[in-house]
Amino acid sequence: MNALIRQFGKPWVWSWLAAFIVWFLTIMVTGGAGTLGLSQAALTFAAFSVIVGIGQMFVITLGPGNIDLSVPATMTLAGTVALKLMNVENGMVLPGFLLAVFIGLGVGLCNYTLIKALRIPPIIATLSMSFVVQSGAIWTNRGLRIKPPSVLAEFTTTNTLGVPNVAIVAVLISILAWILLEKTIYGRWISAIGQSMPAARMAGIPVDGTRFVTYLFCAMLASISGYLLACFSGGAALNMGAEYLLMSIAVVVIGGTAVAGGDSNVPGIWGASLFMFLVVSMLNTYGLGAGIRLIMTGLIIISVIMLAGGRRGMR
Amino acid sequence: MTFRLSSDAIRLVIPALSLSLLLAAVFWLQPRAMSYIGLNLLFNLAVPIALATVAQMLVMAVNDLDLSMGAFVSFVACVTATFLRDAPAIGILILAGAVAAYAAIGVVIHLRNLPSIVVTLGMSFVWGGLAVLLLPAPGGQAPDWVRWLMTVKPPLAPMAIVASIIIAVIAHFIVKRSSLGVLIRGVGGNQRSVERAGWSIVAARATAYALAGLFAVLAGIALVGLTTSADANIALRYTLLSIAGVILGGGEFTGGRVSPIGAVIGALTLTLAGSFLSFLRISPDWQIGAQGAILIIVLALRLMLNRLERREKRR
């Protein structure tokens, strides 16, 4: 019983509640006709936010000031380069994927090198890095859109048993992330570092190694998301990651992860990602202009955080 | 050795040195810049950035972070180019209301103990929406007095330099010399002890936010004075620029360690870095990347000098 109440005190409940309400309000308009379509679309697009959001969440869990702003550029570069390598050939799907992952790891490595070796605050280090990465994406093929191999295009845009394939991939990644976070030593370590870096160091945790792996992990998820998104939308575009800068941060915080670090949760990311997609759909459905739409989005974000709020935040 | 620089002074030496180095490099690349008009052209767009940076610094002084800075400055720019010109009384009222809204955000963040990142993220949508409502398409016109103010040609030094110095001095006085500044930085340093001395933290935070709002309003007005008209997206990048400026200027994310003079220098440095690059004539593919690289280099310089500072301290 107690445990149940504690669950309901958890912040991620709010993001799910908000997502559900918005979903309901949207399908109300059509009298329930578009329910399946809307739900599938929501799952599909939430999947991309979930994948980048999880990476961002791991980084944010590392404590105050940790954030990865290079996510959009990494997505773009990984998508661009992978599609260029695959060059519409079905046989190249795996090498393309590996290359995308490899690019993610490379960006993560550079990010942490800047943070550690040059002691640049992560927010600035990753921002600077994102400019360099974005340039790399431009340089590789100057924004030409190359089509994905047909199997990949097929896979990313279809459903299995009514559930979009990309959503299934995102669920698998979420489960992995949840296990990492809740069940492994590594998960304990990042949470400890997020609460207090000096204390973590004194407790014998390999702080640098853990942080390094976390930045790698985040960049790698961003590149996987970029790879999938490029295949899904029929080619990589230079601006395809742009949206995911604010999105990746928003889904983490709305999902109830403490911005002060040390406390994170995976289910909240799903709730928040669905919510972020549905809220735009709802406002579009009600035919509100861009101005009103923006204002409503802002107010809804603030209301959700106020409802879930009262948590300790450093900021 | 009896002479010892205070840590505050060393904090300033670093940004000042990077600015001078960069300026020397620019003069070397483009001797034409070494003139009254040249300096004005190099620095006049830094004036609104400097104001926004000071605003961001005030928020950072109380351990918060304002992600809505860019959207807010854009909003103010829209108000300035429309109401402030056509109906000054209403314009002033709107701007006063906006400052009050900033104070209210401070209060809400404090009372509900919310993470400022999320609340201001939400607010950035709100300000953006209001700006789009005001100016769905770019337009409006700067009030004449604003235009005059930003194009005035004072004797001896160009407007950009004079304005930067005035901003730095005023901000320094408010933040570093006045009792109010001590209180605001005290909240950032150790909120509990300030509370125990009988101060109202809510009031202190509200004041810091209101002051930030005021400086951001000035930034918006100055910006319109330079550009002559506004659009809803005009200053979006001020959010990251202002944060980078504070950091470049020796400020820190937490602990109330900020330096107003440093912040202004940081803003000038950032602006100058852009010019430096365009004088270098890099291939268009890598122009964006070079901006990242220069940020990294300037910050690496900061690290080098920080090491020096530590050695100084140990002595």
Place this chain on the structure above:
Amino acid sequence: MASSMDDVAKAIIAVDGAKVSFGAVKALDGVTLRVMPGECVGLVGHNGAGKSTIVSVINGGLTPHHGIVTSDGERQERYGINAARDRGVRCVFQELSLCPNLSIVENTRLVHRTLGGFGWRLRAAKIIEKSLDAVFPGHGIDSGRTVGDLSIAERQMVEIALAFSDAGTPARLVILDEPTSSLDASLARQMLDHVRRFIAAGGSVIFISHILHEILETADRIVVMKDGRVVAERPARRFDHHGLVEAMGSVAKAETRQRPVRDQSATPVILSHQAAGIPFTARTGEIIGLAGLAGHGQTELLLALHAARSGNWLPQGNPLVTFVAGDRRLNGVFELWSILRNFSIASLGDMSRRGLVLEAGEKTRGTAWKERIEIRTPDLNNRILSLSGGNQQKVLFARALATRAPIVLMDDPMRGVDVGTKQEVYAIIREEAAAGRTFIWYSTEMDEVCLCDRVYVFREGRITAELGGDAVDEANIISASFEGTA
């Protein structure tokens, strides 16, 4: 307790029947306390007895759920921080509470709300310098310095001086909550002398400390608290050390001043380090003390030893050293976590398979250690902050001892721990040392240093003396701390 209305009328502050609870914890359970002009009240009690809580009540920071506060004979209806300050109540809190980013002068400005107006910097500088000179003659602290640049002891000095400083409303009642915990003996002496002068001039002091001889020699009246109640209250001369410990309800184990002298020159050297001055070595099973005035390089040595023997990049299968922090808020506890997780974090490697934590194993071990060192909690899944400070410290000990590391580094870990708990921990340390663990122990308390087999004395960042065997005693250590190289 007999309380005449007369007393209440004269008291600077009188608290009657104060009750405060935090959730299920009754921090104060009907406490009555009054402070007369010109007296020093000593307040003692085990960790979590409610001392800091009653201080918060007197200081106006906490409104009791029951009970009344009277000041100078007037009942205070709306008693708060500002009301208290107006009546001359000043407080040095248990944890350091200055703003590290501000200079000493600016901190002075914050503490004295009325100090504003043009030229406040000069006035504030004068006020704090005068007070520092009065409390710690020859302190050598420049009032323009940033607090973050000061050593812990210097910060504590500034805080104490601030409490005694006068900017319009003179201090009438100064509350000192464990003010000496980071001061070395000579600075503590200066402070206690000042307290006596302040009392003689008609001021009042509430003095809280776990170092009982300080209380016994400084206080006029001693109030003993236990579990949120006052259990004894007598003039100081009617207490002695033993009586005080007994009144606190701690198991008054006879303090083993008598240290079994162990000759360990034959056991193998497990660690050596080239520090400044005399080289540092440690042998298996030794308890090594680091002594000297506070802030003279002991902590730095511990940090260097820790940094040199632990990996920052790769997980260590068999770490050589483990660390018990003194400043638990800063580098000890993980505040969001349960007691169990706080305990297990350093030895997760032993409770996991292929990177996955085995929760059952973790729980068994946690319970075993809970029993072994008597952590007072109903449930290990409670948050660590639900424990009193002393019990939090025990968790940190358990964390370190549960690892396989043969060397335990301790950075003044008994700060603010009550006598009973200390005795328990000493016993554990001796037991573990006998089993072959090496302890390197920095302490600001002489009694603890004297428990060690061998002592290195520090002065100005260097090791200036090594004392072993029978040479380890108070007189030798003190003389070694003060002569030295300078």
Place this chain on the structure above:
Amino acid sequence: DTSAKKIALSNNYAGNSWRQAMLTSWEKVTGEAVKAGIVASADAFTTAENQATEQAAQIQNMILQGYDAIVLNAASPTALNGAVKEACDAGITVVSFDGIVTEPCAWRIAVDFKEMGRSQVEYLSNKLPDGGNLLEIRGLAGVFVDDEISAGIHEGVKQFPQFKIAGSVHGDWAQDVAQKAVAGILPSLPDIVGVVTQGGDGYGAAQAIAATDRKMPIIVMGNREDELKWWKEQKDANGYETMSVSIAPGVSTLAFWVAQQILDGKEVKKDLVVPFLRIDQDNLEANLANTQAGGVANVEYTQEDAIKVIESAK
């Protein structure tokens, strides 16, 4: 004689295929012009972020660098006026194109964006005389081009009242954003007969609609290669008919030649108009063949073209 003159391109954004094609055309055409000694140099500059403030700084730097002419694709029609005025005052010729500026001292090579929007509805009215519901995909909120095209579309709907705009989303001129926005609004929309767009978003809309079981409406395309290719596939498979319209990225080269002509002392009217590039059912294949894979249908201009445009404006 302009062989000693230096021309700069000030560009505010490089993040999509259209802009990349624009830069490539510039590089190609001006590179030859420089080699031929027609001008001394023609450097291209792009700001790191798509912001008027950054571009204003960039223009001010160009003033310092002593360029004789600045060819400008502006982030905002008005917010650069301050910087443009300073450039004019310094004796620099400013030619704006695509994203034009309103400052009177600058030249403008404009595309009639309103007409571009209106003509889409006109086309639809020919194909679908009965009318029906339309979905509008807009660009980036608060940007001049978005507002113009959208105004044109609404004008068109007024002119052909058998159409009704049933929904409107912002696709930010990006396929993936458009895809997401369309997928979100589709479930709540009635039957859609046509999708009016702004360029760079048609393929995204097609993808989103294909993912549902709706009948494919007529989607007006925006000259991107992937859009044309998709159209071709549909055309071959089921005779799908639509049209495609956009401004050609090569207009940067026209602006270059106009600037060169002005520097050469030619009398040029301040306002020039270039037609937008329209692709229809019959010339689809030809255009597709000329378009680089993943790029945008393009036209590059020569000096003669520029002279012709200048003459016809007189």
